[in-house]
Amino acid sequence: MTDQLTEHESTDGASIASQPRLRDANWTFERIWRRARYPVITLINLSIFALLWEWGATIYDNANFIPTFSDMAGAFKIGWIGGGADSTNETFDLLQDFVIAKNFWVTIQVYGVGLIASILVGIPIGLVMGGSRWADAILSPYVWTFSSLPRIALFPILVLFLGLGNEIKYALVILTAIFPVIINTWAGVKTTEQSLINAARVFGASRRQIYQKVVLPYTLPFVVSGIQLALSRGLVGVVIAEFLTGASKDGGLGWLIFRAARGFNGALTYAALMSLAVLALVLVQGTRSMEAKIAPWRQVSKT
Amino acid sequence: MSTQPTVNSSRGDPLVVAENMTVGYELERERKLLTALTDINLTVHEGEFLVLVGPSGCGKTTFINAVAGLLQPWEGTITYDGQPIKGTSQDRSMVFQDYAVMPWRTVEQNVKMPFEFRDTGLSASQIEDQVKSMIGNVGLQGFENSFPHELSGGMRQRVGIARAMVTQPRLLLADEPFGALDAMTREVLQAQLETLVMDAGQTVVFITHSIDEAISLGDRVAVISHRPGTVREIIDVDIERPRLAEGEITRHPEYGALREHLWGLVKDEALGAKGAVV
Structure with missing residues (x-):
């Protein structure tokens, strides 16, 4: 019984690290490089990208379509931290101090509220559909129809009911974000391994305990991937809503990109677009590590 | 090596008794009921290590699920300690083929x-x-x-x-617990399981499709025929324990004959299963 060495050793680094096999190594150049290479490569990579951009834009020579990287960076700086906008020309020039920051905040608010609503409503719907055949039979036609429908097609009807204010933006975010949450949650409940449920039953779990202690933890990583999908879908929803609602002032990042492009302000268009890209990147990477933390037994990841 | 289920002196009272039991399960996708075992008569005695062997898909797992209380018999009866098995119980525990650890x-x-x-x-x-x-x-x-x-x-x-x-638990149910393991790990675990069970004095119902595993572990080996399964024959393995902790059970004088006999039975069933279902 003590002879556990006949077993294969654990693949886990932590348990192997507990064995006295580790020794200190010298900080050779190679070891330092191995640690630092990814940030360094990324930095070089992005620098080359910026240089190519600068060079390409100079040759193309149409700042309305493609500004130089430095012009874009200038607009980025003014739009985020201010200092230098030509305030004498306010009515015609969108590029005001803090304009990106302001619109970013507008977008984040609508997006955040819509997402939280999608998550809070979507998870229970998915759980109920997964857990009850009746609920599944009743709800699934609607869920599958709506999730397949290009939801932007609902916009004209939604305008009639909700107008062109914030309500329609919330509606579009929810309509784009809620279905991945519902469907992933449902799939998690549905695919819970029968042998895990059988094990819980053998050890005396009631129906409720099976749901709490087996189905819910099994479903959790599915919910996380659903949320991950919802994050990117919802961002599409909010940007499209902002394109279409056309506020007179500060209608969000989508609005800003749309208006700036229409006004041939290439620098601001691209600066706002970069801000959106950074937001999306941060969100996706953030949830990716969240998934790995919540469910380390699952292989990451699908996007 | 008798072909009748004789009661040997060391064997205890009947613990699980299946009488004319027919049981199956629902194939959910096809909405069909599948009979896995028909007219099973099988007794598990207190303190014995009973091994069920048979071709895959013969209903061994269904039997063990019925003993666990996960399935109810369609016809006939199954009792534990004289009481019909209505659900799971603390007395009966289970080891799963795919581990089923959370x-x-x-x-x-x-x-x-x-x-x-x-x-x-x-x-x-x-x-x-x-x-x-x-x-x-x-x-x-x-x-x-x-x-x-x-x-x-x-x-x-x-x-x-x-x-x-x-x-x-008084009764340990094991559903092909070592089926997915490599040969070396399997042998180590077989020996350790034998020791653990001997120490705890538990009754065991153990499923395998390995004849060697059946002879190594079982006091009795029941051969189950292909679907719908029924008990084809029960064989006593009178080899003293511990069999695996030291020495090599395959060198035991009775081993070869037992293996040959069992293989003859199982081969028939496996071939029969092939012809019947695929």
């Missing part, structure tokens, strides 16, 4: 699981002690806080065994 729980939390669902009357510290010593018994000390995905298949099944035995 991936989000550590080794310790997995082994402790049976205590969460049933009141064993033990205090929290008694439970701690029992869990700890059981983890030691299966050779997992030092891995209490590891997660299953950090462990090898053999170690995961050790968790499954510990979880099944930690409440000291």
Whole structure:
């Protein structure tokens, strides 16, 4: 019984690290490089990208379509931290101090509220559909129809009911974000391994305990991937809503990109677009590590 | 090697009795009922190690699920200690083919699981002690806080065994527990299971499709025919224990004859199954 060495050793680094096999190594150049290479490569990579951009834009020579990287960076700086906008020309020039920051905040608010609503409503719907055949039979036609429908097609009807204010933006975010949450949650409940449920039953779990202690933890990583999908879908929803609602002032990042492009302000268009890209990147990477933390037994990841 | 289910002197009272039991399960996707076992008559005696062998798909798992209380017989009866089996019980525990350990729980939390669902009357510290010593018994000390995905298949099944035995059930059900393991790990675990069961004095119903495993572990080996399954023959294995802890059971004078006889039976069934179903 003590002879556990006949077993294969654990693949886990932590348990192997507990064995006295580790020794200190010298900080050779190679070891330092191995640690630092990814940030360094990324930095070089992005620098080359910026240089190519600068060079390409100079040759193309149409700042309305493609500004130089430095012009874009200038607009980025003014739009985020201010200092230098030509305030004498306010009515015609969108590029005001803090304009990106302001619109970013507008977008984040609508997006955040819509997402939280999608998550809070979507998870229970998915759980109920997964857990009850009746609920599944009743709800699934609607869920599958709506999730397949290009939801932007609902916009004209939604305008009639909700107008062109914030309500329609919330509606579009929810309509784009809620279905991945519902469907992933449902799939998690549905695919819970029968042998895990059988094990819980053998050890005396009631129906409720099976749901709490087996189905819910099994479903959790599915919910996380659903949320991950919802994050990117919802961002599409909010940007499209902002394109279409056309506020007179500060209608969000989508609005800003749309208006700036229409006004041939290439620098601001691209600066706002970069801000959106950074937001999306941060969100996706953030949830990716969240998934790995919540469910380390699952292989990451699908996007 | 008798072909009649004779009661030998060391064998205890009947613990599980299946009489003319027919049982199956629902194929959910096709909305069909599938008969897995027909007219089964089989008795498990207190203290014995009963092995069921048969071709895959012959209903061995269905039998063990019925004993566990996960399935109800369609016809006939199945009793435990004289009472019809209506549901699962603390007395009957199970080791699963695919381990069925909860991936989000550590080794310790997995082994402790049976205590969460049933009141064993033990205090929290008694439970701690029992869990700890059981983890030691299966050779997992030092891995209490590891997660299953950090462990090898053999170690995961050790968790499954510990979880099944930690409440000291009277009857241990094992559904092809070593089927997915490599040959070396399997032999190690077979020997350890034999020791654990001998120490605890448990009754065991063990499923395998390996004839060698059946002879190595079983006091009796029941050959189940192909679907719908029924008991084809029951064979006594009168080889003294411990069989696996030391020495080589395959060198035992009776081993070869037993193996040949069993293989003859199982081969018929396997071929029959092929012709019947594929």
